[in-house]
Amino acid sequence: QSDLHLQPVGSNTAGPSFFAGTFSVDTPAETWIVVSGFTKGCIYINGNHVARYWEPRGPQHAFYVPGTFLKPGSNEVVIFELFGTTNLSVTFADSPAANFKASSATLMAFSRKYKK
16 A cells, blocks of 8 residues: 655646546455545546546535556556646555555646546
């Protein structure tokens, strides 16, 4: 269990921005993605829309990820954050409990110019 520090690609993380990162999976299985420090936006894994979040209307920090959204090997997380964030990490967990941390994915800010 370790948190990875992020390297922003763009300099603007205060406004609408994209954040992306990759993580590895040996055997795809259902999981939860835990985000905190994000305000309003959407989460995608391997091009699949996982959730949208809005802190004042939640707060919900853990979102279910079906095992079918994952593939063996490298997987990609993309987060669109409307209001910006300084927390550039997410956690994958076996349960929706936000304080349970299993592994982290590193995110990189693409500041309005995400490319696949």
